[in-house]
Amino acid sequence: MSKRKISIEDIARQAGVSHSTVSRALRDSPLISSKVREEIKKLAQEMNYVPNAIAQSLQNQRTYTVGVIVTSIADPFFGELVQGIEEVAKLAGLNVLLNASHGDFEQEIAAIENFHYRRVDGILVADSRVSKQYTKQLTQFTVPTVLINIETEDQGETFHSVAIDDRLGGTLAVEHLIELGHSAIGYLGVGDGSKAAQQRLEGYRMALTQAGLPQNHNWVAIPEQDNQTINDIDIGKKMLPQLIDAGVTGIFCYNDMVAVGALLACKELNISVPQDLSLVGFDNIALSSYVTPPLTTVSQRMVEMGNAAMNMLLELLEGKTVENLLLSPFLVKRSSTNPSCVLLPWG
Amino acid sequence: MSKRKISIEDIARQAGVSHSTVSRALRDSPLISSKVREEIKKLAQEMNYVPNAIAQSLQNQRTYTVGVIVTSIADPFFGELVQGIEEVAKLAGLNVLLNASHGDFEQEIAAIENFHYRRVDGILVADSRVSKQYTKQLTQFTVPTVLINIETEDQGETFHSVAIDDRLGGTLAVEHLIELGHSAIGYLGVGDGSKAAQQRLEGYRMALTQAGLPQNHNWVAIPEQDNQTINDIDIGKKMLPQLIDAGVTGIFCYNDMVAVGALLACKELNISVPQDLSLVGFDNIALSSYVTPPLTTVSQRMVEMGNAAMNMLLELLEGKTVENLLLSPFLVKRSSTNPSCVLLPWG
DNA sequence: CTGTTAGCGCGTTCAC
DNA sequence: GTGAACGCGCTAACAG
Numbered sequence: 001m002s003k004r005k006i007s008i009e010d011i012a013r014q015a016g017v018s019h020s021t022v023s024r025a026l027r028d029s030p031l032i033s034s035k036v037r038e039e040i041k042k043l044a045q046e047m048n049y050v051p052n053a054i055a056q057s058l059q060n061q062r063t064y065t066v067g068v069i070v071t072s073i074a075d076p077f078f079g080e081l082v083q084g085i086e087e088v089a090k091l092a093g094l095n096v097l098l099n100a101s102h103g104d105f106e107q108e109i110a111a112i113e114n115f116h117y118r119r120v121d122g123i124l125v126a127d128s129r130v131s132k133q134y135t136k137q138l139t140q141f142t143v144p145t146v147l148i149n150i151e152t153e154d155q156g157e158t159f160h161s162v163a164i165d166d167r168l169g170g171t172l173a174v175e176h177l178i179e180l181g182h183s184a185i186g187y188l189g190v191g192d193g194s195k196a197a198q199q200r201l202e203g204y205r206m207a208l209t210q211a212g213l214p215q216n217h218n219w220v221a222i223p224e225q226d227n228q229t230i231n232d233i234d235i236g237k238k239m240l241p242q243l244i245d246a247g248v249t250g251i252f253c254y255n256d257m258v259a260v261g262a263l264l265a266c267k268e269l270n271i272s273v274p275q276d277l278s279l280v281g282f283d284n285i286a287l288s289s290y291v292t293p294p295l296t297t298v299s300q301r302m303v304e305m306g307n308a309a310m311n312m313l314l315e316l317l318e319g320k321t322v323e324n325l326l327l328s329p330f331l332v333k334r335s336s337t338n339p340s341c342v343l344l345p346w347g
Numbered sequence: 348m349s350k351r352k353i354s355i356e357d358i359a360r361q362a363g364v365s366h367s368t369v370s371r372a373l374r375d376s377p378l379i380s381s382k383v384r385e386e387i388k389k390l391a392q393e394m395n396y397v398p399n400a401i402a403q404s405l406q407n408q409r410t411y412t413v414g415v416i417v418t419s420i421a422d423p424f425f426g427e428l429v430q431g432i433e434e435v436a437k438l439a440g441l442n443v444l445l446n447a448s449h450g451d452f453e454q455e456i457a458a459i460e461n462f463h464y465r466r467v468d469g470i471l472v473a474d475s476r477v478s479k480q481y482t483k484q485l486t487q488f489t490v491p492t493v494l495i496n497i498e499t500e501d502q503g504e505t506f507h508s509v510a511i512d513d514r515l516g517g518t519l520a521v522e523h524l525i526e527l528g529h530s531a532i533g534y535l536g537v538g539d540g541s542k543a544a545q546q547r548l549e550g551y552r553m554a555l556t557q558a559g560l561p562q563n564h565n566w567v568a569i570p571e572q573d574n575q576t577i578n579d580i581d582i583g584k585k586m587l588p589q590l591i592d593a594g595v596t597g598i599f600c601y602n603d604m605v606a607v608g609a610l611l612a613c614k615e616l617n618i619s620v621p622q623d624l625s626l627v628g629f630d631n632i633a634l635s636s637y638v639t640p641p642l643t644t645v646s647q648r649m650v651e652m653g654n655a656a657m658n659m660l661l662e663l664l665e666g667k668t669v670e671n672l673l674l675s676p677f678l679v680k681r682s683s684t685n686p687s688c689v690l691l692p693w694g
Numbered sequence: 695c696t697g698t699t700a701g702c703g704c705g706t707t708c709a710c
Numbered sequence: 711g712t713g714a715a716c717g718c719g720c721t722a723a724c725a726g
Contacts, residue, residue, distance in 0.1 A: 364712075364713085365712070365713045365714075366713095367712080367713065367714080367715095368711090368712060368713075371711095371712090378711060378712080379711070379712085380711065380712095383711090383712095402718090404718090405717095405718045405719070405720095406717085406718055407718090408718075
């Protein structure tokens with residue numbers, strides 16, 4: 001903590017007053033004559049006084065710190081989310097304590113305990129692939145907590161959530177393909193069994209049902225559950241061929257990374273997108289607009305989600321009651337989707 | 348800070364001993380009989396005791412917290428860096444307090460002061476585009492600080508640095524193009540006047556000089572200094588045409604984002620990469636391998652840089668003396684570079 | 695208006 | 711081996 005720094009006592013001695021007078025002066029207490037107040041402030045300035053947040057926290061019972069848990073900070077998805085969180089935290093005078101869980105349950109628990117140990121004012125947890133048992137283990141704790149993209153059942157005093165409407169997102173993606181005339185529409189997912197994955201698939205099915213289009217179990221490609229170690233890009237690469245063989249002309253992918261993987265596989269297989277195949281992603285990460293062709297995708301608005309979550313936490317800290325939030329995603333049309341071939345003159 | 352939690356006093360009362368006995372027992376002091384020690388530990392467990400880091404810090408004069416300043420967390424470059432930092436911080440039992448400066452000098456100073464206020468044990472600053480005056484303003488502070496990709500002149504007790512050898516990186520990129528037979532090689536840079544920008548340009552020039560190749564000031568494209576608001580992608584897009592007009596067959600770009608911008612411009616102009624033009628980036632961000640064609644680039648190894656910086660900080664915290672580090676980048680060959688046309692049969 | 699005192703939770707002498 | 715007392719730096723309650 002660096003060499004010993006000067007305290008209010010030091011400046012009190014220098015000014016010939018008591019330390020509490022200094023404390024009051026520095027905090028603009030009306031009890032202090034404006035004359036000595038300015039004097040003390042000037043002195044503090046000169047002496048390079050920096051108040052000690054630790055001592056204040058011990059007294060206030062507040063640390064003005066929030067703990068944030070993400071799967072991986074290197075993942076652009078979480079990067080944007082954290083940015084959204086940090087933005088509004090900074091405005092509120094709060095600081096962000098960052099922990100990465102790497103999707104590991106043990107590490108998440110450890111992070112929570114660590115935050116508790118450090119007496120953070122609130123906690124934000126973002127990890128869409130964590131299991132639900134999660135929340136139960138933490139019920140003993142009583143720190144205001146906002147879950148981002150995690151479903152909770154028992155949301156009492158401490159647990160609240162901000163999430164994206166994954167089902168709606170899936171529906172939007174598939175409706176877009178339907179509008180373009182596709183009728184053999186596939187889904188390329190991941191096998192993590194998360195709520196998000198279920199909901200997006202459900203949205204896919206709803207859209208097809210609503211349009212009276214056929215469904216085929218060969219059109220839904222999801223890798224084995226235990227393949228958690230392989231990344232999303234590789235999932236996309238690996239699973240694409242079987243959907244092609246099944247004869248789909250449009251695919252809704254679980255997320256952009258999977259879609260990019262599928263796109264790369266298409267290149268290798270000489271399938272041109274969007275002429276031969278239309279691809280829709282999910283998330284709208286920056287990458288999605290830089291690949292060729294730029295990806296049509298469902299936008300998650302990560303930054304806004306971070307803003308919303310942090311704002312919700314702020315309200316909780318003020319003692320207000322809050323409603324869980326379900327954010328609506330929207331479709332971003334780019335160049336990876338085309339009208340279905342069957343509608344085209346040469347189709 | 349949640350509802351009042353139990354303290355060592357609470358458990359002391361329960362155990363019928365004094366709070367200092369509890370303190371000692373919990374810290375495995377040899378002064379305590381192993382019998383009561385286990386007893387107290389069990390009791391603490393049962394009572395869900397969580398030590399108070401704030402109180403400990405006030406006593407220890409250490410917070411086991413490091414402050415990290417980045418330009419933007421959403422930038423994948425910094426995301427990976429922070430991941431590298433967080434990894435080794437976690438292993439050392441330290442926590443990361445994150446602040447984004449958005450490249451704004453005022454915000455950086457504010458972040459530093461904030462960290463000082465919170466009595467962090469050390470500070471990590473990563474912002475390759477910050478001006479040099481920076482360090483001077485902070486000399487008054489005495490917290491161990493490691494600068495990442497920032498040059499410092501007066502490196503005394505508190506300031507140290509980990510950086511990438513930008514000049515070498517520039518040289519590697521250009522030598523690669525030279526090996527492929529290119530002789531009209533351009534540089535596409537940014538106008539932020541940073542040390543990194545200067546060094547990469549210098550590396551470019553050195554490689555050309557060393558190979559005895561001609562240089563042409565039309566082959567160096569750098570936007571105006573004041574265009575700081577436009578992003579790197581747009582810089583690449585905007586500046587590419589003039590290099591094409593100048594007749595270059597290969598371009599070394601300041602970073603991957605600029606290179607991607609150039610690539611997008613090529614698509615619009617119907618210039619095919621790498622057939623008509625070879626492109627080399629810098630950074631090796633994830634994006635660079637997903638664009639079409641995948642970018643040949645100079646790798647920064649952000650995660651390792653984060654590791655190194657945090658390790659250096661750890662040594663400083665242990666009172667050791669450290670040497671500044673200059674990491675060597677290396678070339679990643681992918682598909683955006685081809686032999687120069689003039690060497691090919693149909694050239 | 696200002697000074698004195700107490701206490702936030704914990705670690706650490708210094709006595710017994 | 712254990713308890714009492716002090717201090718870390720600050721805020722707040724109580725006196726004057």
